[in-house]
Amino acid sequence: MLLGLGTSSFVMPACNAKQNQTESVTTASGTQTDSSATTVSTDSTNNTSFGKLKNGTEVQQYTLTNSKGTQAVFTNYGGRLVSLIVPDKDGKPTDVVVGFKNAAEYEASTEPYFGATIGRVGNRIANGKFTLDGKEYKLFTNNGPNTLHGGKNGFQAVVWNATQPNDHTLELTYLSKDLEENFPGNLNVKVTYALTDNNELKMDYEATTDKKTPVNLTNHAFFNLNGEGSGTILNHIIQINANRYTPVDATLIPTGKIEPVAGTPFDFRKKLAIGTNIEAKNEQLKNGGGFDHNYVLNENKAQGLNMAARVTGDKSNITMDVLTTEPGLQFYSGNFMQSKNTFKGGAKDDFRTAFCLETQHFPDAPNQPNFPSIMLEPGKTYRTSSVYRFFSK
Structure with a gap:
C-alpha cells in the first residue's frame, strides 16, 4: 500500500537534496516520429476527434476509464489532461481538472499550459541560457527575462503520437530534435498515463538522448477539487511534505538558497487552507503573487514513491494525494489567472480558481550547481x- 498521511502532520525524515534522476541503465529501444507526424492510435473506440489546429492538423482525444466509474480524458495536442471525473462525497461525478472543449480553444488560450505535458525542461531557466561542457546555449525567453517550460514552443505546443493499448492506458511519444528550442540532442520521450482501479492516475516518463542535455518533465494540470466552475480554491485544505523550499527573486528564479518553511506562510506541514496566509506581508509571496514556489520534499517513500502533498476540496470532500519519485514540487495557487478564457463548462478562468502541483527537479537547475x-x-x-490519487470521505 502506498504511504498515507496522518490527520495533522507528515513524518519528517531528512531530505536528500542531491537525488539524481539519470542513473545508468540500458537505453530504451525503438525510435519515435517527429513533431509533424499525425496521430497514431489503436482501434480503441475510446478516441475521437478533438478538432483542428490553425495549421489544419486534426488532433484526437482519448478517454481512460476504470471499474469505479472514474474517467480521464486526454488530447494528443500537448499531451494534455482535459478532464478528470471522480466521485465526490455523495457519489456525484465531479470534473476536478479545468480545461477547454477542443484543440482550437487550447491553442487560442492566453494560458498555454492547461493540462499539458511539460518539457523539455519544466519550470524556469534564468535569463534563457545555460552552459554545458563549456558551451553556452541561448534559449527563447518567454517569461520576462527567463525561459519557462521549454521555451516558445515547448512540449505543450506539439502533437504527440498516441497509442491506447487498453481502456485505462495512454502512451504518448515524441522526438524532440537536436536544437529544438536550442536544446542539444535528439531526445526521444515516452509518457504513459494509466488510470488504475484505485482511482490513481499514474504518470511514467522516459527519455533518451544522443547528446548530453537537460531534462525535467512534468504534468501541468490545473485542479479545482470542488469541480470546474465552483469558485475559489482558497478554502481547499492542503498539506505539503516539505520542511524546506527554494526562495525566488522578483522574476521567480531561485536565489540558490534552500530555506526552512517554519515560521513562514509556506509552512504546510500541517493541514491548512490555501488562503490562510496568502495575503500575508511577505517578500516571497509578493515575488510570486501568491504561492508559486518549489518545495524540497522530505523523503518518506513507500514502493519507490514519496508522499508529496494532500489536498481536499472544502465543498466536495474530494481528496487528492500527490506521490512522486521527484525531489521537488511546485505549488502554484492560480495567481496569474485573469478571466480571459472560458472553460469547457462555461466558467471563466477567474483569479485563483485552480491550483497546480507539479512534480519536478528544482527550477533553474542547469544554472544552480547545488541543486x-x-x-x-x-x-x-x-x-x-508520479501519481495523482483520489478518494472522498
Whole structure:
C-alpha cells in the first residue's frame, strides 16, 4: 500500500537534496516520429476527434476509464489532461481538472499550459541560457527575462503520437530534435498515463538522448477539487511534505538558497487552507503573487514513491494525494489567472480558481550547481514517476 498521511502532520525524515534522476541503465529501444507526424492510435473506440489546429492538423482525444466509474480524458495536442471525473462525497461525478472543449480553444488560450505535458525542461531557466561542457546555449525567453517550460514552443505546443493499448492506458511519444528550442540532442520521450482501479492516475516518463542535455518533465494540470466552475480554491485544505523550499527573486528564479518553511506562510506541514496566509506581508509571496514556489520534499517513500502533498476540496470532500519519485514540487495557487478564457463548462478562468502541483527537479537547475542535476547523458535513460490519487470521505 502506498504511504498515507496522518490527520495533522507528515513524518519528517531528512531530505536528500542531491537525488539524481539519470542513473545508468540500458537505453530504451525503438525510435519515435517527429513533431509533424499525425496521430497514431489503436482501434480503441475510446478516441475521437478533438478538432483542428490553425495549421489544419486534426488532433484526437482519448478517454481512460476504470471499474469505479472514474474517467480521464486526454488530447494528443500537448499531451494534455482535459478532464478528470471522480466521485465526490455523495457519489456525484465531479470534473476536478479545468480545461477547454477542443484543440482550437487550447491553442487560442492566453494560458498555454492547461493540462499539458511539460518539457523539455519544466519550470524556469534564468535569463534563457545555460552552459554545458563549456558551451553556452541561448534559449527563447518567454517569461520576462527567463525561459519557462521549454521555451516558445515547448512540449505543450506539439502533437504527440498516441497509442491506447487498453481502456485505462495512454502512451504518448515524441522526438524532440537536436536544437529544438536550442536544446542539444535528439531526445526521444515516452509518457504513459494509466488510470488504475484505485482511482490513481499514474504518470511514467522516459527519455533518451544522443547528446548530453537537460531534462525535467512534468504534468501541468490545473485542479479545482470542488469541480470546474465552483469558485475559489482558497478554502481547499492542503498539506505539503516539505520542511524546506527554494526562495525566488522578483522574476521567480531561485536565489540558490534552500530555506526552512517554519515560521513562514509556506509552512504546510500541517493541514491548512490555501488562503490562510496568502495575503500575508511577505517578500516571497509578493515575488510570486501568491504561492508559486518549489518545495524540497522530505523523503518518506513507500514502493519507490514519496508522499508529496494532500489536498481536499472544502465543498466536495474530494481528496487528492500527490506521490512522486521527484525531489521537488511546485505549488502554484492560480495567481496569474485573469478571466480571459472560458472553460469547457462555461466558467471563466477567474483569479485563483485552480491550483497546480507539479512534480519536478528544482527550477533553474542547469544554472544552480547545488541543486539536483537534470542532465541526461547518452546511454542513460531518464525515468520518473508520479501519481495523482483520489478518494472522498
